[in-house]
Amino acid sequence: MAAAYFSFIALCILPPIFLLIFLKLIIRPRPVRIPITSRHVFITGGSRGIGFALARQAAAEGARVTILARNLEQLEEAKTSIRLSTGVDVAIVSADVRDFDAVKLAVESADPIHVLICNQGVFASGELVNLEIKEVKRMIDVNLIGSFNLVKAALPGMKNRSDRRPVSIAFMSSQAGQVCTRDLRLHN
Numbered sequence: 001m002a003a004a005y006f007s008f009i010a011l012c013i014l015p016p017i018f019l020l021i022f023l024k025l026i027i028r029p030r031p032v033r034i035p036i037t038s039r040h041v042f043i044t045g046g047s048r049g050i051g052f053a054l055a056r057q058a059a060a061e062g063a064r065v066t067i068l069a070r071n072l073e074q075l076e077e078a079k080t081s082i083r084l085s086t087g088v089d090v091a092i093v094s095a096d097v098r099d100f101d102a103v104k105l106a107v108e109s110a111d112p113i114h115v116l117i118c119n120q121g122v123f124a125s126g127e128l129v130n131l132e133i134k135e136v137k138r139m140i141d142v143n144l145i146g147s148f149n150l151v152k153a154a155l156p157g158m159k160n161r162s163d164r165r166p167v168s169i170a171f172m173s174s175q176a177g178q179v180c181t182r183d184l185r186l187h188n
């Protein structure tokens with residue numbers, strides 16, 4: 001009886017385990033860890049919040065870091081704070097991501113980029129019916145068009161690197177999108 005019981009349990013448990021192992025072996029792309037030491041990490045919205053924390057962490061791990069935001073005074077404060085906590089000087093650049101020409105100039109004035117982190121973002125909370133359309137447009141302009149501007153400006157330099165080292169682009173997102181989608185489904 002016990003043998004039958006254990007056989008039944010094994011039959012239930014082993015196939016999913018083998019399936020997971022099989023999937024782990026075949027799934028591509030595999031996650032890879034690329035050290036950022038001495039690589040150039042360009043972080044937008046790096047003057048405060050999450051972008052600032054990322055910049056400080058990257059600097060502490062030995063990366064060369066540039067932070068971009070609009071407010072120059074806040075960028076200077078972030079630079080000083082990172083220097084005090086890590087001993088590393090980050091580069092700062094002031095630009096509005098909605099302005100492609102300004103973004104292009106900022107990217108071109110910086111060192112060649114290995115890692116671009118599009119972290120800038122604004123969020124107007126509330127239900128769409130209660131939001132002013134200009135608030136919606138501002139979110140789209142800063143979060144979406146701003147990221148397109150950044151990638152369009154940075155990609156040529158990232159693709160044509162002579163050192164052939166891997167480059168990457170990351171986008172900061174939010175669960176707010178999922179919440180909105182869920183709410184819309186609930187209301188339909």
Ligand SMILES: NC(=O)c1ccc[n+]([C@@H]2O[C@H](COP(=O)([O-])OP(=O)(O)OC[C@H]3O[C@@H](n4cnc5c(N)ncnc54)[C@H](OP(=O)(O)O)[C@@H]3O)[C@@H](O)[C@H]2O)c1
Binds near residue numbers: 047049095
């Ligand atoms: N905090 C959260 O709980 C949370 C949750 C989910 C997702 N996120 C996402 O995570 C990212 C960072 O969030 P956070 O809370 O750390 O943001 P934050 O503290 O409000 O900082 C936003 C950063 O973006 C910059 N920025 C805003 N508009 C810009 C523009 N037009 N051009 C260039 N830079 C601009 C700001 O500097 P200036 O104002 O000087 O330009 C600042 O450095 C955002 O994309 C946000 O949507 C945050």
